[in-house]
Amino acid sequence: MATDRQSTSHRNLLGHIHAMSQKIYVDFNSRLTEERIIIPYALEGDIIAGLRVGDSVTLYDEELEVEACWDYDFEQQWWVGQVDWKTIRYL
Numbered sequence: 001m002a003t004d005r006q007s008t009s010h011r012n013l014l015g016h017i018h019a020m021s022q023k024i025y026v027d028f029n030s031r032l033t034e035e036r037i038i039i040p041y042a043l044e045g046d047i048i049a050g051l052r053v054g055d056s057v058t059l060y061d062e063e064l065e066v067e068a069c070w071d072y073d074f075e076q077q078w079w080v081g082q083v084d085w086k087t088i089r090y091l
Contacts, residue, residue: 022051023058023065024081032073032080039079048079057081064090 030038037059051057055070059081066088068081 022055023060026059026061026081028059028061028064032076035083035085036071036073037068037081037083038073038076039081059083060091062091064088 024039026037026039028037032038051070053071057068057070058065059068066083068083071080071082073080
């Protein structure tokens with residue numbers, strides 16, 4: 001029988017796996033910098049459900065996808081993806 005601690009750990013792991021596999025459509029032309037893509041509509045729908053700053057996400061458009069780190073820009077007050085361009089995949 002699982003303890004409460006094991007159940008909590010299991011839920012945390014499942015949430016982390018879900019966040020790691022989150023794919024988010026973006027406009028790669030909307031950049032703060034070369035590495036930071038703005039995600040202005042992130043508060044709509046279920047995009048941020050379960051995501052935490054630092055989680056891994058996949059950003060994509062019609063031509064490519066790339067791995068990124070989910071982050072928040074407090075100065076501009078919007079969500080961004082900190083892109084790792086070494087992971088670029090052309091579709």
